[in-house]
Amino acid sequence: MSRPVQARRLEGVDKNIWVEFVKLATTYSTVNLGQGFPDFPPPEFLKEAFSRAVSGEKHMLHQYTRAFGHPPLVKILAQLFGKLLGRDLDPMTNVMVTVGAYQALFCCFQAFIDEGDEVIIIEPFFDCYEPMVKMAGGTPVYIPLRPKAPKEGKLMSSADWQLDPAELASKFSEQTKAIVLNSPNNPLGKVFSRGELELIADLCVKHDALCISDEVYEWLVYDGKEHIRIASLPGMWDRTVIIGSAGKTFSVTGWKVGWTVGSNRLLQHLRTVHQNSVYHCATAAQDAVAQGFQRELEHYGKPDSYFVQLPRELQQKRDQLVQSLVAVGMKPIIPEGTYFLVADISEFKSEVPDVPNSNEPYDSRFAKWMVKNKGVAAIPLSAFYCEAHKDNYNSFIRFCFAKDATLKAADDILQKWKLEKTAP
Amino acid sequence: MLFASRSLCCRGIGTYQLQTNLLSRSIKLSASDTMAFRHKNTRRIEGLDSNVWVEFTKVAADPSIVNLGQGLPDICPPSYIKEELAKAAAVDRLNQYTRGFGHPSLVKALSQVYERVCGRKIDPFTDILVTVGGYGSLFSTIQALIEEGDEVIIIEPFYDCYEPLVKMAGAKPVFIPLRYKNGGNSASSADWVLDPAELASKFNSKTKAIILNTPHNPIGKVFTREELQIIADLCIKHDTLCISDEVYEWLVYKGNKHTKIATLPGMWERTITIGSAGKTYSVTGWKLGWSIGPQNLIKHLQVVHQNTLYSCPTPLQEALAQALWVDYKRMDDPDCYFYSLPRELESKRDRMAQLLQEVGLTPVIPEGGYFMIVDVSTLNVDLSDMDENQPYDYKFVRWMISSKKDSTLDAAEVILKNWKKQSA
Numbered sequence: 001m002s003r004p005v006q007a008r009r010l011e012g013v014d015k016n017i018w019v020e021f022v023k024l025a026t027t028y029s030t031v032n033l034g035q036g037f038p039d040f041p042p043p044e045f046l047k048e049a050f051s052r053a054v055s056g057e058k059h060m061l062h063q064y065t066r067a068f069g070h071p072p073l074v075k076i077l078a079q080l081f082g083k084l085l086g087r088d089l090d091p092m093t094n095v096m097v098t099v100g101a102y103q104a105l106f107c108c109f110q111a112f113i114d115e116g117d118e119v120i121i122i123e124p125f126f127d128c129y130e131p132m133v134k135m136a137g138g139t140p141v142y143i144p145l146r147p148k149a150p151k152e153g154k155l156m157s158s159a160d161w162q163l164d165p166a167e168l169a170s171k172f173s174e175q176t177k178a179i180v181l182n183s184p185n186n187p188l189g190k191v192f193s194r195g196e197l198e199l200i201a202d203l204c205v206k207h208d209a210l211c212i213s214d215e216v217y218e219w220l221v222y223d224g225k226e227h228i229r230i231a232s233l234p235g236m237w238d239r240t241v242i243i244g245s246a247g248k249t250f251s252v253t254g255w256k257v258g259w260t261v262g263s264n265r266l267l268q269h270l271r272t273v274h275q276n277s278v279y280h281c282a283t284a285a286q287d288a289v290a291q292g293f294q295r296e297l298e299h300y301g302k303p304d305s306y307f308v309q310l311p312r313e314l315q316q317k318r319d320q321l322v323q324s325l326v327a328v329g330m331k332p333i334i335p336e337g338t339y340f341l342v343a344d345i346s347e348f349k350s351e352v353p354d355v356p357n358s359n360e361p362y363d364s365r366f367a368k369w370m371v372k373n374k375g376v377a378a379i380p381l382s383a384f385y386c387e388a389h390k391d392n393y394n395s396f397i398r399f400c401f402a403k404d405a406t407l408k409a410a411d412d413i414l415q416k417w418k419l420e421k422t423a424p
Numbered sequence: 425m426l427f428a429s430r431s432l433c434c435r436g437i438g439t440y441q442l443q444t445n446l447l448s449r450s451i452k453l454s455a456s457d458t459m460a461f462r463h464k465n466t467r468r469i470e471g472l473d474s475n476v477w478v479e480f481t482k483v484a485a486d487p488s489i490v491n492l493g494q495g496l497p498d499i500c501p502p503s504y505i506k507e508e509l510a511k512a513a514a515v516d517r518l519n520q521y522t523r524g525f526g527h528p529s530l531v532k533a534l535s536q537v538y539e540r541v542c543g544r545k546i547d548p549f550t551d552i553l554v555t556v557g558g559y560g561s562l563f564s565t566i567q568a569l570i571e572e573g574d575e576v577i578i579i580e581p582f583y584d585c586y587e588p589l590v591k592m593a594g595a596k597p598v599f600i601p602l603r604y605k606n607g608g609n610s611a612s613s614a615d616w617v618l619d620p621a622e623l624a625s626k627f628n629s630k631t632k633a634i635i636l637n638t639p640h641n642p643i644g645k646v647f648t649r650e651e652l653q654i655i656a657d658l659c660i661k662h663d664t665l666c667i668s669d670e671v672y673e674w675l676v677y678k679g680n681k682h683t684k685i686a687t688l689p690g691m692w693e694r695t696i697t698i699g700s701a702g703k704t705y706s707v708t709g710w711k712l713g714w715s716i717g718p719q720n721l722i723k724h725l726q727v728v729h730q731n732t733l734y735s736c737p738t739p740l741q742e743a744l745a746q747a748l749w750v751d752y753k754r755m756d757d758p759d760c761y762f763y764s765l766p767r768e769l770e771s772k773r774d775r776m777a778q779l780l781q782e783v784g785l786t787p788v789i790p791e792g793g794y795f796m797i798v799d800v801s802t803l804n805v806d807l808s809d810m811d812e813n814q815p816y817d818y819k820f821v822r823w824m825i826s827s828k829k830d831s832t833l834d835a836a837e838v839i840l841k842n843w844k845k846q847s848a
């Protein structure tokens with residue numbers, strides 16, 4: 001063929017950081033704190049539910065279910081989110097199940113972003129937002145969270161990274177179709193406050209923009225902070241699609257069950273994309289997740305609720321990792337949520353010198369050095385910025401602390417590293 | 425369904441001055457409620473919202489209806505595949521993310537099976553993509569390789585999604601019918617053939633691909649080598665791709681052989697072959713499929729995949745891999761599920777054909793697949809009082825569903841026998 005065989009929509013979206021970093025981690029790492037998935041098992045009640053779905057009498061659970069979501073699952077999601085949002089939700093029209101939150105994001109961009117539409121993306125961002133917007137023919141418009149210096153002697157918190165209101169307002173234009181909000185935020189762990197959400201909401205309403213709200217880490221919130229759903233703010237229900245994930249909620253990232261919640265006026269278009277892309281999602285996992293939610297609704301707010309226990313455990317792991325990183329000379333930014341933690345590694349420029357005029361951002365080189373020489377895999381923060389901004393915040397790396405044995409092993413390595421540094 | 429608001433485009437909200445008190449926010453909320461909603465669907469999904477399955481499965485969902493409509497087995501999958509799934513789910517790591525383009529053990533098993541079938545080396549990492557069902561493979565293939573300005577040849581009758589998938593990619597479907605060659609008393613799917621001259625006339629310089637489905641849904645035709653050669657010759661002559669949907673590849677009945685067009689000379693480099701776990705192992709609800717082809721084509725499907733859902737569920741892929749190994753080892757043995765399933769289905773095919781013939785209907789005996797089409801015109805049912813706009817067969821099916829209730833093959837037999845009595 002004289003012209004390229006592939007479609008133009010693939011232009012510029014072929015690269016993917018995970019392909020490179022997962023390979024590195026697999027090759028060199030003994031301790032993988034890079035990719036975001038737990039190394040501990042899912043809760044027993046969920047494993048049992050899956051076992052029942054797979055081996056039980058209901059053998060039709062191995063066949064197609066309802067395309068837009070297995071009825072028991074959409075019903076319980078409508079119930080739970082109805083309660084959380086203070087709304088009556090129809091499981092058939094206000095909820096749609098997807099193959100992970102990833103596919104939910106894909107449906108949103110394909111349903112609402114046409115050529116020429118602008119989509120505001122807050123940096124640092126979960127890397128897929130950018131290529132998904134581009135593949136839909138849209139133009140990403142970036143705005144960074146900017147770090148404010150912490151109080152004297154204190155460690156920085158993810159709350160110290162903030163949007164400049166005037167700067168944010170300047171990003172909205174006639175072409176702005178949507179803004180992507182991710183709270184709690186991957187990679188920083190920021191949990192947007194009510195005031196910050198109101199800022200965004202006001203602009204969405206003013207400019208009649210949609211809000212694609214990626215809330216996959218909604219239950220992983222620490223220090224008594226509250227996860228506020230932007231869809232519950234005035235004027236926002238009609239223009240927000242909420243995205244959630246069983247993988248993050250129940251520590252089963254490999255099940256790839258996600259969902260969207262929103263008004264029928266918006267979800268009808270997500271359904272059109274869904275029925276013309278994957279059509280159905282796997283049945284058994286949906287059935288098990290439905291049972292998982294049933295159990296959680298019964299235990300809601302109680303100490304044995306998984307939604308209470310998991311963040312409690314993860315908070316401890318967060319604090320553990322913070323200590324280890326401080327001891328070795330990194331400056332962690334305490335995350336308010338998610339299971340990620342970003343640490344400043346500028347102290348290490350003596351050990352791993354910067355190379356001026358290099359194509360590769362410093363943090364990327366450092367992360368590669370660290371996995372090859374220390375066996376610890378982490379992801380450079382620059383991976384979560386657009387090409388033009390990769391050097392703006394290039395002395396940070398991201399760790400995942402949803403780990404049990406891996407975290408202990410990491411601690412051992414970091415302790416050793418600290419001793420090597422302080423040795424005469 | 426069209427909303428009147430689609431024809432309006434209202435951007436008047438942008439001129440409001442923002443105030444920060446609750447009262448003005450609630451005023452704004454009610455103002456935006458009454459204004460036309462500008463967030464309609466993108467151009468790519470215009471007109472793709474209706475779907476035959478949504479309509480008919482809703483009607484057939486009534487439990488008193490015999491559902492012989494949608495293509496899903498009500499027989500159990502083989503026990504070993506369910507056992508493998510239970511085993512996989514018990515391994516912690518297998519509940520988390522796996523390799524995006526396909527779980528390593530699965531792509532390795534697929535490469536082994538298909539190397540044997542195709543008689544050529546297939547690299548598990550570059551020549552295979554695991555997708556969410558055969559549907560997901562069709563989507564990834566079309567999004568990767570088809571775009572505006574392209575024409576795609578579709579053979580009628582066709583599995584319904586081909587048309588909207590091609591349209592969503594911005595391309596133009598070009599249809600060519602299988603024509604019924606009257607061969608005497610008992611009709612066979614082999615009697616439905618393409619006219620070679622007519623087929624040749626459909627190819628031009630804009631033809632990017634032809635979609636082939638063999639064994640064919642809905643007719644059950646198994647294209648012969650000679651028929652495939654005609655298609656292959658045209659693909660080579662016009663430098664056209666072939667998207668070969670072979671999800672029913674194992675469901676081939678006595679006297680027939682499934683031939684892979686990709687194995688014909690000059691075809692491997694231009695063919696994507698699609699397979700399905702759902703159809704292979706009677707687990708439609710697992711939604712796992714695969715695309716196999718040359719690296720220079722598959723790499724583009726992988727790019728689509730990494731920007732749409734990234735990875736497929738892990739435990740399902742692991743279980744499928746183990747099941748494939750079981751059957752790979754006995755591919756010379758008649759007990760192999762790849763051969764035992766079609767034997768089981770052949771007797772059901774024959775039973776159904778007999779029932780239909782006894783009622784005075786003329787079934788088209790399928791050479792493959794698990795569908796059977798039947799000529800109902802011989803019954804001469806008067807449907808003139810039903811909706812004028814629909815084709816006769818739509819009206820007949822609705823009439824049949826509403827007036828001939830009950831449940832699956834056994835019950836279908838009862839209905840059909842009663843029907844015969846009534847019309848006698």
